[in-house]
Amino acid sequence: MNLLEKASKINLKKYHYNLSEDRIAKFPLEKRDHSQLLIYEKGNIKHQHFYDINSFLPENSSLIFNNTKVIPARIHFQKQSGAKIEIFLLSPIKPTPEVAQAMLVKKKCVWHCMIGNRKRWKTTDTLERFFESDYGKIKVTASYADYEQNQIQFEWDNDAVPFVEIVEMMGSTPLPPYMNRSATDEDKPRYQTVYSKNEGAVAAPTAGLHFTEDLLNDIQEKHSIHELTLHVGAGTFQPIKTENVLEHDMHCEQIQIEKSTIEFLAKADNPIIAVGTTSIRSLESAYWFGVQLINNETDSFHIKKLYPYELGYENLPNKKDSFQAILKFLNENNLDTLHGDTEIFIFPGYKFQVVDGLITNFHQPESTLMLLIASFIGDDWQKVYEQALKNDYRFLSYGDSSLLLP
Template sequence: MGMKLSHFNFELPKELLAEYPSEHRDEARLMVLNRKDQTIEHKKFKDIIDYFDPEDVMVLNNTKVFPARLYGNKEKTGARIEVFLLRELNPETKLWDVLVDPARKIRIGNKLYFGEDESLVAEVIDNTTSRGRTLRFLYDGSYSDFRKKLKELGQTPLPKYIKRDVEPEDEERYQTIYAKNEGAVAAPTAGLHFSKHLLKRLEIKGVDFAEVTLHVGLGTFSPVEVEDLSKHKMDSEEAFITKDATDVINKAKAEKRKVCAVGTTVMRVLESSVSSNQTLNEFSGWTNKFIFPPYDFNIANCMITNFHTPKSTLLMMISAFAGHDFMKKAYEEAVKEKYRFYTYGDAMLIL
């Protein structure tokens, strides 16, 4: 049966979960794993430039996080309800898939009011899962005014493990500096370490960039609850690969250069669109690709990623990429050296 869920468990001390980002984006720590030599080095993120040559390619996920967490009040009782916007189903009718908390109080037909002045109202029109609901927002203005309103009322959706309140700096730091296409409810965290200055230096060195889009959904964080990994189903996420991106990436591949996936989301979208001769195809659609060992990667030969939590699908993917035993060793070292884990944590470069 191959790898089991229990192969991806390890002791992660609570204090290693990063509550705040590093002071400067590119000053986070960087662990460098060399698969060929089986070596582990300890660096700063900005040292990443030393590992790339002209015409190597870094592939970035240019998705943009929208402020998906809203707080509303239930009609009549006034109970405070958290509404987490998952995805827009229909712009015309303002229908959204959402999660509600506490869910047991929210039934079909209920109305929720948002904002001090209650200027935004939503009606619950369907139950999708135990916590999932479909909401119809009742708003008279134009669509762009409606989206502006959501932005105004919404908060940066920091992951639940961060127990503190959202602070003004989170709005900027929980977004990559190259974020463009709005649609994610979670940031592609490996990319959070790039500063404008570092991107400029890489560009001057001659490193090429390609952008793809994968709108990260909450499914990325869904726990795996089956011991047999082949039975786990990933949620679908929307993804796009343009002709421009395939040209840059396929050329680098043909020339045996580095093609570096910046983040597990980039790796997933690249592996979701491989042609029969192992080149990258354009893509527009949904992917529920789940990568776990053993797996042969087709496009990227290098990746940047953060430090992931036990039993997560993200840890499974990087174990498939680095080799399970090597990854175990690297994670033991990371815990010992007190690297910071998860969204606002440190980074790893796997060569």
């Protein structure tokens, strides 16, 4: 039985645990690094606080951070009738699907969105809002570019203002649905890592929420820090509803990795610690793109959800060779940044090619991220989560953290 045949028989109920509402962290702690930290190392578990993490990282580790920046993706309009419409930005379509470029577009753009109270917004209706800003009064309109596909066209009457500033003026923090509350002023800085840079995520890379500037400085005295960007999409919260997990519609997310990070990965011998599941998905996806380049399969960085399993794990290049192939690709094309996207679906049976350790929060039962954790530490995920529940850890985005060292 090959890997995909085995995966098709995965019993999702095996990756269930009882997560009661009172265990979900609805608000952040007063101090970011005072969260609890569960350390799992080769089957052993200990409990610390996140501000202690520096002492428990493997010697001379390299931490890879996702520096995406959450945009206030929930945008509200009110019709003259009084009906309130919520537009949740998902991904840009026109004039560019590239998130970084789309945030800088002026005058007009089209995004794929989720629509709240959609039945009250007719296809012919145009929504309007007005703002006082440093640029003067701005009028913003929203209309359907494609009703069936939930594609929304935004227009604004000041060609000096990029879309990112329109969103900052209009939007609110896109808290996950399981928090079941409206965003507050406190959420704007707290649902954001202190090292966030590149706007485009609609959900935070929550493993990074525990770091402070002081803690990062302390870590750099003993370890190295590198960055990449994966713009986290709302699909990260999409539950698995299919009996065969392989049929789950895996979300696609955009990745950017600077050439300097690729150069480091092409020669690294020290332990690689991914800060968050988004970083681990980015690093593993980049490895598979290097494999594709070596095999002359493509020159487009797009990793389909089942590519590693379809290719198999026989005669694979090592990590250094894969990243050297990417470095050669960047040099030949005079590129300073690797741009691509990934649908990679990591579940038990996957063999990690790049990452040695993972810093991550505690995830929803029976989710794609729960399967990723199970693939990383095997059945010991049950022991980890039992210990977290027993010791009153807080769960999900604003919850506590873990350091997993298989």
